[in-house]
Every structure is written in structure tokens, then in C-alpha cells.
Amino acid sequence: MRIAAPLAMAACLVATSPALAAPKAEDAIRYRQSVYTVIGWNFGTLADMAKDKQPFDAGEFTLRADRIADLAPQLLEGFPPGSDTGAKTGAKATIWTDRAGFEAKMQDFVDAARALSQAAHGGDEATMKERFKATAGTCKACHDQYRSRN
Amino acid sequence: MRIAAPLAMAACLVATSPALAAPKAEDAIRYRQSVYTVIGWNFGTLADMAKDKQPFDAGEFTLRADRIADLAPQLLEGFPPGSDTGAKTGAKATIWTDRAGFEAKMQDFVDAARALSQAAHGGDEATMKERFKATAGTCKACHDQYRSRN
Numbered sequence: 615m616r617i618a619a620p621l622a623m624a625a626c627l628v629a630t631s632p633a634l635a636a637p638k639a640e641d642a643i644r645y646r647q648s649v650y651t652v653i654g655w656n657f658g659t660l661a662d663m664a665k666d667k668q669p670f671d672a673g674e675f676t677l678r679a680d681r682i683a684d685l686a687p688q689l690l691e692g693f694p695p696g697s698d699t700g701a702k703t704g705a706k707a708t709i710w711t712d713r714a715g716f717e718a719k720m721q722d723f724v725d726a727a728r729a730l731s732q733a734a735h736g737g738d739e740a741t742m743k744e745r746f747k748a749t750a751g752t753c754k755a756c757h758d759q760y761r762s763r764n
Numbered sequence: 765m766r767i768a769a770p771l772a773m774a775a776c777l778v779a780t781s782p783a784l785a786a787p788k789a790e791d792a793i794r795y796r797q798s799v800y801t802v803i804g805w806n807f808g809t810l811a812d813m814a815k816d817k818q819p820f821d822a823g824e825f826t827l828r829a830d831r832i833a834d835l836a837p838q839l840l841e842g843f844p845p846g847s848d849t850g851a852k853t854g855a856k857a858t859i860w861t862d863r864a865g866f867e868a869k870m871q872d873f874v875d876a877a878r879a880l881s882q883a884a885h886g887g888d889e890a891t892m893k894e895r896f897k898a899t900a901g902t903c904k905a906c907h908d909q910y911r912s913r914n
Binding site for chain 1: 791794795797798801802838
């Protein structure tokens with residue numbers, strides 16, 4: 615069975631995996647930045663619709679909202695101990711010294727994203743736009759406190 | 765209502781959104797590379813378990829498999845026309861000149877990832893490991909043909 619090559623390739627991925635007791639800081643940093651990038655890509659469509667820069671499309675809005683709701687809970691594991699340094703990062707050290715505060719802000723985002731997705735499935739455009747703004751507010755609240763602009 | 769700041773922040777994201785008729789090549793490149801990074805991060809746990817480098821944990825395997833199954837369909841929109849250049853990318857030009865071939869390979873990955881997730885929910889460890897290897901094979905098949913090593 616030709617499994618050697620795929621397993622060899624998979625082996626290359628092990629180093630970046632969270633399965634190890636403590637992922638390398640640079641891998642965690644790259645991972646979390648990637649999740650934020652994917653969230654931002656999806657967020658842009660919602661922002662366009664909320665500001666009437668593109669026609670409102672309930673199906674597209676729902677697709678993007680669902681993706682963000684699924685991605686939000688994937689962020690926290692990207693902030694393991696020791697990953698305040700190791701590569702270029704906007705994460706402030708307070709993420710680890712004020713862990714409870716950071717995790718509360720993260721949970722606000724997870725909750726808002728889920729509510730946004732639920733509103734999308736509910737189908738009411740006004741509610742969807744309101745929940746979008748609320749979600750954007752949770753991004754800003756966490757960034758204001760835990761992300762540096764360096 | 766304090767919406768100005770969140771909307772201003774959301775405006776920063778519009779440039780990276782797929783909502784515009786043609787996303788900027790550098791944004792598409794960064795987006796797709798990010799999706800691959802998140803897939804790779806999740807794949808590492810599965811590889812560890814498939815190779816008995818960490819104890820098999822059905823719940824963890826299922827979590828990672830589900831994430832990969834959700835992420836795989838998010839890749840294709842990261843390869844819009846014109847994004848063969850614009851930033852450092854491993855994407856070969858044949859992705860666009862042989863689009864049907866590329867999309868077939870991408871679909872193989874999407875299908876394998878879904879089958880992997882289904883196997884995880886089915887709960888049989890041997891099947892889960894088999895489907896993992898099959899999925900890794902679809903990664904390799906696409907990379908061998910459409911990714912350059914430069």
C-alpha cells in the first residue's frame with residue numbers, strides 16, 4: 615500500500631500540530647494569525663453588506679457568518695504558554711498575564727459570532743446587520759486591550 | 765449607537781473580502797495560504813495518532829477531522845483569476861491553465877476530508893486511520909501536480 619509518501623508528508627505537518635505537549639511558539643503564532651486572516655476574509659463580505667456596498671444576499675451572508683462562527687473557537691489554542699514571543703506577533707504579553715480577561719474577551723467574540731450565525735439562519739436582514747455590528751464590536755474590544763500596533 | 769469604530773475596523777477588512785468582483789491577488793494568496801496553515805495544524809494531530817506517536821483519542825480525532833472537512837471547501841475561492849502572481853506563492857500557473865484538472869484534485873480532497881469526518885463520527889479506529897491516509901494521499905496528489913517547490 616502506497617502510504618509511505620503521504621505519511622512522510624504528514625510527518626512534515628506534525629511539527630505544527632497542537633498534539634504535542636507544547637507547540638512551538640512560531641507555529642502557534644503562524645496558526646493563530648492564519649485563523650484571523652480567514653476570519654477577516656469572510657468578515658469583509660458581511661461588512662460590505664452591512665454598509666450597503668454590495669447588495670444584501672441572505673445566502674452569502676449566512677455562508678460567511680457560519681464560517682466565522684466555526685472559526686472563532688479555533689483561535690484560543692493558538693495562544694499557548696510561551697507564544698508571546700517567537701515570531702512577529704501583535705499579541706500583547708497581557709494575554710498571558712491577564713489570561714482570564716483575555717479569555718473573557720475571546721468568549722465574547724465566540725458568542726457574538728454564534729449569535730450572528732443564528733441570526734443569519736433566522737433570515738431577518740435587520741437583525742443580521744445588528745448582530746454583525748455587535749460582532750465587529752467584540753473584535754475591537756479585544757484588539758483595543760490585547761493587540762499592540764507595533 | 766457606537767457603531768462608527770467597529771464599522772471603521774470592518775472597513776479595513778473589506779479590501780481582503782471576496783465580495784468585490786475580483787479580490788486583490790495578494791489578498792487571495794494570503795487567504796489560501798492561511799487556510800492551508802489551519803488545515804495543516806489540525807492534520808498534525810491526526811498524523812500523530814495514525815502513526816501511534818500519541819494515544820488514539822476518538823474525540824480529539826473527530827474534532828480535528830471535522831475542522832479539516834469544513835476548511836477544505838474554503839480553499840477554492842482563494843485561487844481566483846490573476847492570483848498566480850502578486851505575492852510569494854507555490855501555486856503553479858497550471859492551476860489556471862488546467863483549471864478542470866486542478867478543481868478535480870481539489871474536489872478529491874474535499875471528498876476525502878468529508879469521508880474522514882464521517883469515519884470519525886462512525887467511531888471505528890481502523891477506518892478512521894485508513895481514511896486519514898487516503899486524505900493525506902489527496903493532498904500529495906494535488907501538490908505533486910500543482911504546487912511548485914520554489
